[in-house]
Amino acid sequence: MTDAAYNIARSAPEPEFRDYVALLKPRVMSLSIFTAAAAMIAAPTAVHPVIAMAAIICIAVGAGASGALNMWWDADIDAQMARTSQRPAASGKVTPSEALAVGLALSLLSVMMLGLFANPLSAFILAFTIFFYAVVYTMWLKRSTPQNIVIGGAAGAFPPMLGWAVATGEVSFVSVLLFGLIFLWTPPHFWALALFRNIDYERVGVPMMPIVAGHRSTRRQMVIYSILLAPVAIAPGFSTAGGYVYLATAIVLNAWFLKLALPLWTRTEAEAEADRFAPEKALFRASIIYLFLHFAALMVEAVTKSAIGDYWAAHALF
Structure with a gap:
């Protein structure tokens, strides 16, 4: 080039x-x-x-x-x-x-x-x-x-x-889980952005999902990925890298994320135009906080373990 x-x-x-x-x-x-x-x-x-x-x-x-x-x-x-x-x-x-x-x-x-x-x-x-x-x-x-x-x-x-x-x-299996967390998080995160930046991608011919499959299909796929994401994101809590801090954080974060994502399943274009993609923008912003707090919880867990002992490791599933 x-x-x-x-x-x-x-x-x-x-x-x-x-x-x-x-x-x-x-x-x-x-x-x-x-x-x-x-x-x-x-x-x-x-x-x-x-x-x-x-x-x-x-x-x-x-x-x-x-x-x-x-x-x-x-x-x-x-x-x-x-x-x-x-x-x-x-x-x-x-x-x-x-x-x-x-x-x-x-x-x-x-x-x-x-x-x-x-x-x-x-x-x-x-x-x-x-x-x-x-x-x-x-x-x-x-x-x-x-x-x-x-x-x-x-x-x-x-x-x-x-x-x-x-x-x-x-x-290790734990590192693969962390890979999976970000991998499954990526579609709802970026497609939420693509939904309200659709004109940009259409102008340059990048076949983003909202352009090729339509907004309704994209929203439904975002919901599916969000549902698949939840167990993968929670699973490290049962590993030697996780613990009670991470597990509690992951459960709360995924409940919150699903609460934002699930209503997109039945959302129409008329509703999206009326509120200027407000729920999609909210999900996009939330997804950034969501990912940050998962990995922050991992670090807090590690610091906590070093301070009070690795009791959880003896009870980890993997």
């Missing part, structure tokens, strides 16, 4: 440092850092603070590399969408070729350094995560199938598995 292929006129001055920071998608990066750190803390094997900090930095850099590669490839459609038009590559503050160079360089650096600081398995998972987000999701799925968010959501679900691998050097 060349700069000319995007037909982006770069009349802006030389890029500033903040433009390169924005290129790394710091919001997405922060989610990867937080969920990976939570899994690392919840893992049964303690990590030396220096190694933990180095690993988190590597994971952050890897997440940023994925963001830069995504902005390189999507600069053409980002420039046409209100939500993304001011991204560095789309607005011309950074050329697509610069975004590509930054993404490739940071990808290589983050994977190599994580392998040195932690272990080969965590480096492999990080490399696969970057590949999955940049190639499988961004280059292939996003513009070709309405299942783009469902399958592509795996890229955002790998960080907890990555953090667990840094601590233990392995993939």
